[in-house]
Amino acid sequence: MHILIPGDGYGSRHANMDSFEAVARQAVAEAGDRLRAVWRDPKVVHHKGPVDLVTETDRELEAIVVGHLRRAFPEHRIVAEEGSTGAAAAASEDYIWYLDPLDGTTNFVHSFPHFAVSLGLARGRELVFGIVHDPIRDETFVASLGNGATLNGQPIHVSTVGDLGQALIGTGFPYDRRTHADYYLGFVDDMMRRAQGIRRGGSAALDLCYVACGRLDGVWEFKLSPWDIAAGALIIHEAGGTISDFRGAPLDLHGKQTAASNGAIHAAMVQVLTTRLDGAPQTN
Template identity: 40%
Template structure:
């Protein structure tokens, strides 16, 4: 790629980030308008819910993106063909979760977030995560660093588990591997400074990026749960892979995510080895 085309691609990604920020704010406005109100709730599966707020927020987000990028494709949680999505695309695709943490939102428990990422061919090139209750907007461009409300982000420098707070998510939809998860959690509990579970993967990821957590792990996630947060972690100096160490788009589409400050990555991979065969 020539220097000119590289610069052009970078400018396109920065522009995409700017529009994504506007889209996230549009979605957040819809969500805030529905806080503390009765919701129409549909069940998509075991402990998997969608409210009218999810759908309305997604419509608002897509409307903003479509105005600027009418030819881009979209992969969003609340669309009919979202299940079974493939990793590889040719061209540009927006990956959207209108409310990451729907159960939290339904019960008035922060955090919950809008998550928007732009995939260009085989890479995520722009990302936004908007923590709606706390009004914190995280954003990144590939090769351009990551910010929160305009301030640069950096992962922490914890070298060992006793120095680190770790975040995770529980397998609340499928219970076939519960014992393995509990074994791994039980082994980590006495080693880490603390374990947290907030119920919104995008928030857990950006908290790795800003240095609050040293690591985060979970299986069974969807691309829209991980896409934006993964780029933000990487641009803040962290690392995101599967348990086995595959990077790129694998943590998004292989339903297995390990995010760390980089220093703790091999330690976390070793601790999570029993989960390596679990993708649900």
């Protein structure tokens, strides 16, 4: 099932939104407390692939958040990076939580203080709630459909930069970057020639939130998973930004391309990305 934003007409009024937000805040806060307590400690690391890591902390945090959600909303489905729970969603109004308990695992493994807990909620084909918690900076980004986006309770909005040449753009690289390095670096080369600066932070969820609050003006990345972007996508949407694939089509959480911006530079970003897509071989 593909999930897009904006949604299919459910609108912003969800009777249980306050309880969804309250439980989500409690869950990510507890996970964040645990992260803050252990992030400098030695890590037990497992390799899902050459550059795809998982730690015991990832699994511990997932258990914390899933526990909160399962107790409060046993009928909801949970799709998480390390596993999914609940019956497969079938009805158009089914609720699905998308959880990345530790977005930025490689940073965490190296005690590099840039990672977050990311939790988004969809109803049917509509994203309705998102929260991203950075425990090191004590920053919590929140959005619910139709109600705007906040950072630590204060409203946020995307930047007003209208020229790609004056824009700070974020990016990241997928797990097959060793075998397709030249392909992905081609996009960096193209964007570097157009943008004011490029940043690679290592947490897609925080990249999206940084666009939402104006710290970045745009971001692009390949092959993100739904749990990486569900929360951040809604936060950008509610902060007045634009999120799509590399050709400007509506975001598909299960797609292979994510491009987000303040909106004002989106056409210019898409033009750069599309030119490279049309001139270079695709990866699987």
